[in-house]
Amino acid sequence: MPQFTDICRINVKGGDGGAGCMSFRREAYVPKGGPDGGDGGRGGNVVIQASAQLSSLVDYRFKHHFRAERGTHGQGSRRDGKNGEDLILKVPMGTVVRELDPETQEVLFDIADLTHDGERVIVAPGGTGGRGNTHFVTSTRRAPAFAEKGEPAEEHWIELEMKLMADAALVGMPSVGKSSLIARMSAARPKIADYPFTTLVPNLGMVRAGDYSYVVADVPGLIEGASTGRGLGHQFLRHIERTALIMHVIDITGGFEGRDPIEDYRIINDELAAYASELADRPQVVVANKCDVSGMTERVAELKRVVLEDGHDFFAVSALTGAGMQTLMLAVGERVAELRKALAESDEPAEDFTELWERRRHARDRAFTVVPEGERIWRVLGKGVERLCVQTDWENEDAVIYLQHRFSRIGVDDALEAAGCEAGDEVRIAGYSFAYEGADADPFIDDDDIDEEVE
Ligand SMILES: Nc1nc2c(ncn2[C@@H]2O[C@H](COP(=O)(O)OP(=O)(O)OP(=O)(O)O)[C@@H](O)[C@H]2O)c(=O)[nH]1
Ligand SMILES: [Mg+2]
Incomplete structure (x- = not known):
């Protein structure tokens, strides 16, 4: 999948454990009571947690050191110390967490791939509290005159890499206007030309419409046989495997070759299905482009009927004049928001990577x-x-x-x-x-x- 990436490196340290207490009970008439030193509190953990609310790692651009709270010391009368609070560092979904060698800063290994909202991993556990002297009583040692110190917390260098997935991918025959559409929708400036296969590598554009913001990918044109390796399409079909929404673009004019828009629509859908059957069931919005060209009304109506029959949404636009674009952008934003919500609510269990690490x-x-x-x-x-x-x-x-x-x-x-x-x-x-x-x-x-x- 085409991705925006963002990488940063941070230093994390859990809270140190509080010290255990060495103390003996004091009572009236009892010169020296039994041991009663409480345990030290646990230090807080540093946790990295994926959040659907975040869309970048800017929070970690300028601040690099993060410490969780320490545990307090145990006290007499078996009073245990207080545990330190965890420090939760929120990151966008799609963040990969890696451990770095503290000296060389080389990547040691991937700790976690936080893809769902709420997924988390403890990257720097707090130290356990030291045990009070009550723990060290044995048959031969009735009055242990020592306690344990708190465990120093772990400290690590961590790399965070955000991989932003495209929310929607523009799919269609060559020269239907996919690059022109992404240029209209976002600040992306892909190459646009009147010959097929102008786009060779996927481009990404960040779209803002109303309250929505989402990422659209412009992938190279597909042709009949793309799923079996014809044209440039095959290697690019892979890119849309993980995209939630397909924006299927059709040149309503039929282009230079005088193609039939409805036939194009069928060919592309067949290629998607042939490549991976679940791609045929992927939510799709169909976009009839180049509607600025005169005499298209009849064709638009025909295609619209076929598309609606298939249960997809239909939009008639012109990337050239901008007609219909705002409606399309808002509708896609709404669809993407729905799909994201469904994804966040899906039963797929949010994995906890802590144990593994x-x-x-x-x-x-x-x-x-x-x-x-x-x-x-x-x-x-x-x-x-x-x-x-x-x-x-x-x-x-x-x-x-x-x-x-x-x-x-x-x-x-x-x-x-x-x-x-x-x-x-x-x-x-x-x-x-x-x-x-x-x-x-x-x-x-x-x-x-x-x-x-x-x-
Ligand atoms: N009249 C008209 N021409 C358009 C419109 N959108 C794109 N074009 C033209 O169609 C041609 C192809 O546009 P691109 O945006 O490069 O098409 P593409 O789908 O990205 O093509 P590939 O990357 O080769 O698959 C260019 O000459 C554009 O100027 C439109 O809405 N109206
Ligand atoms: Mg293109």
Whole structure:
């Protein structure tokens, strides 16, 4: 389909998670009660959502950084922090969302193709809130004196590309005046000439009539046999496959060859049906052009009768003088609006692309590698393990022991051993460094303590 495209790149970051609280119940006569630290609130997500109300990406031309609200911290007495609000970025329907490499700005992959009103994808999830100390009670640890920090939110570079589909396509024999019509209807200035196949590539024009605005495509002329590859038509039939409305243009004069308008009308419809049967059922308005030429009244009436019998709307116009054009433009605008509404209300489920992207991202985040960084120094690289480090309160010994246990559960210890790391070696993750204590170095934590850690 011929398209207007519009591309922009934005940076999105979810809200950070609030920190969990480390607190103990205070009661009269109870010197030190049980832990009662609430959880931190979740940070808001950045969501990209398709909206039928929008027709361009201008909102993202000048503002490039978008942040969702952070979660607030947990408090004592088991009061949880408040979740941050999602930040919803609206885009026109027909917007493709892609993830970019933050360094090179190269496209990593397509995240979503938002084609229906309301379709959405979370492009930067907020961080989860840190858990309060109530979560870390075990049979051997009655008074956990640590809580989790909030999870830092994800940040991404995103490309938005709007692909504007034509709402209506001008279809007809060569030289019937399709390019002249689009030039009359819009600011498009296609080549117009009195020889066939003047138009070689589809042109688009934005039409404004009354309250309506819509996009019309001017495609090259079709001839008998177009559906089987004759003429230039075949490759262009493809362009109208996804157009909601067909504007079937007929030269009422019959042109130089003295063709019969009704026969032309039949030939084009047969070609459409032969190319794809559903094209024959596509809503169609029939436009008899060149009605400025004298002596056409009878022909117009005849064609009109045939067209109305087929259940299509009929318009008699002149692209040359402009006669009948305003009526046609308003009628097409009304039809396009109806078709858009029907499309928005169709039962086709609005897809949520969030899960799909999350799965791909998580698989990528979970992965980590161990690389030597010097004599008995090892670096663990991976988004997931790095995030765990950032979420840990390193001043707090219990929290660090807890982290080490988590690492052993997700296989970091095994990977270190496999790489040749030995007890006493230095291990570096993100901006942190610690001594490797060897597998099973932590006898203090019960296994049931960490069941919820298994992702
Ligand atoms: N008298 C008259 N001539 C017209 C009218 N509209 C177009 N023409 C003439 O018809 C010829 C073909 O017009 P185009 O607009 O190039 O036709 P087209 O359908 O785009 O042709 P292709 O691109 O070759 O398929 C030109 O010489 C136009 O000046 C009209 O309303 N009245
Ligand atoms: Mg043309």
